[in-house]
Amino acid sequence: MRKIIGARYNFKNINTYANRGMTLEADLKASNDYYLVNDIAVIYKKPTPITISKVNYPSRAEAVIKEGYFKTPSTTDYNGIYKGKYIDFEAKETKLKTSFPLSNIHPHQIKHLERIYKHGGIGFLIVRFTVINKTFLLPIEILLEFLNENERKSIPLSFFEQNGYIIKDKYNPRVDYLEVLDNVYFGGNL
Amino acid sequence: MRKIIGARYNFKNINTYANRGMTLEADLKASNDYYLVNDIAVIYKKPTPITISKVNYPSRAEAVIKEGYFKTPSTTDYNGIYKGKYIDFEAKETKLKTSFPLSNIHPHQIKHLERIYKHGGIGFLIVRFTVINKTFLLPIEILLEFLNENERKSIPLSFFEQNGYIIKDKYNPRVDYLEVLDNVYFGGNL
Numbered sequence: 001m002r003k004i005i006g007a008r009y010n011f012k013n014i015n016t017y018a019n020r021g022m023t024l025e026a027d028l029k030a031s032n033d034y035y036l037v038n039d040i041a042v043i044y045k046k047p048t049p050i051t052i053s054k055v056n057y058p059s060r061a062e063a064v065i066k067e068g069y070f071k072t073p074s075t076t077d078y079n080g081i082y083k084g085k086y087i088d089f090e091a092k093e094t095k096l097k098t099s100f101p102l103s104n105i106h107p108h109q110i111k112h113l114e115r116i117y118k119h120g121g122i123g124f125l126i127v128r129f130t131v132i133n134k135t136f137l138l139p140i141e142i143l144l145e146f147l148n149e150n151e152r153k154s155i156p157l158s159f160f161e162q163n164g165y166i167i168k169d170k171y172n173p174r175v176d177y178l179e180v181l182d183n184v185y186f187g188g189n190l
Numbered sequence: 191m192r193k194i195i196g197a198r199y200n201f202k203n204i205n206t207y208a209n210r211g212m213t214l215e216a217d218l219k220a221s222n223d224y225y226l227v228n229d230i231a232v233i234y235k236k237p238t239p240i241t242i243s244k245v246n247y248p249s250r251a252e253a254v255i256k257e258g259y260f261k262t263p264s265t266t267d268y269n270g271i272y273k274g275k276y277i278d279f280e281a282k283e284t285k286l287k288t289s290f291p292l293s294n295i296h297p298h299q300i301k302h303l304e305r306i307y308k309h310g311g312i313g314f315l316i317v318r319f320t321v322i323n324k325t326f327l328l329p330i331e332i333l334l335e336f337l338n339e340n341e342r343k344s345i346p347l348s349f350f351e352q353n354g355y356i357i358k359d360k361y362n363p364r365v366d367y368l369e370v371l372d373n374v375y376f377g378g379n380l
Contacts, residue, residue, distance in 0.1 A: 042311075046236050065240065068255035070253055071237075083309075116271060120273070
């Protein structure tokens with residue numbers, strides 16, 4: 001269950017076409033901090049799951065991990081609460097221009113989001129196409145329909161444009177995905 | 191923000207007085223697995239937060255962490271969804287017989303649970319007194335009242351007995367805390 005250390009840690013992977021040159025992860029962290037400080041929502045990124053195999057204790061007050069491995073996550077990266085509802089999502093960037101490869105999402109992450117949906121929560125993907133600098137929110141119930149009706153190994157950009165919701169660029173919060181949820185799930189006006 | 195590696199990793203800390211000699215963490219894992227497999231709830235323990243400072247790549251397919259440190263968690267260990275409600279809790283054991291030291295819970299974890307409560311979620315502590323083998327669920331709103339009215343640095347066992355809810359030992363799930371939530375929050379019958 002080890003995985004390759006991937007784009008998640010690659011903070012050098014700056015997209016010069018994006019308006020601010022920030023990764024989606026950094027934008028989401030700033031947005032979640034904004035939601036928290038302004039008492040709008042309580043949503044965190046989960047820590048990266050690691051198997052620790054060696055720990056040293058150079059002093060009583062400190063433990064140093066000397067060997068560990070990245071594990072495949074059982075769930076998604078983000079969850080929390082907004083307006084009393086359970087929120088759960090996975091966020092991914094792609095450099096491709098016309099489609100998002102489904103290999104970026106583990107099948108058990110999709111299964112997890114399906115469970116969340118069935119238990120009354122709000123589950124979705126946030127996908128950023130970095131080259132065109134467009135960020136979409138795709139509800140899990142729409143992704144499940146796509147997977148039911150298609151044998152494709154990627155989701156075309158056009159599918160996001162037609163069935164997903166664009167998350168507008170803002171100054172603060174940078175990735176205001178809760179505004180999309182307001183419109184889609186909480187009866188807000190577009 | 192480094193912390194001492196603590197009881198969380200001490201699986202040798204087996205309480206011979208407990209009916210099954212399992213740690214609370216192991217009991218909760220088995221219970222959450224039971225809830226998941228039986229489609230009752232989707233509740234996970236979050237990974238331990240770690241700061242990674244060195245990673246080796248012995249092969250393209252594998253990354254080995256060579257240096258890392260434990261971080262103080264920002265939130266609680268457990269969260270998820272049950273009957274459409276957001277669930278969030280911290281679980282602790284104590285070997286003391288008559289009180290639970292508040293030093294076992296970080297102030298920002300209490301603040302986090304308070305936020306969850308205010309946003310419409312269900313937040314609580316699960317505390318096991320290992321020597322007498324009693325496990326209690328204490329809702330955050332009751333803990334906050336206690337903290338408002340007391341300057342004490344520990345919560346007496348008698349407070350748990352009078353204001354908390356005992357979680358009965360069972361075969362499966364071992365720590366059926368959702369049964370308590372049914373009674374307290376979902377209008378079930380005791």
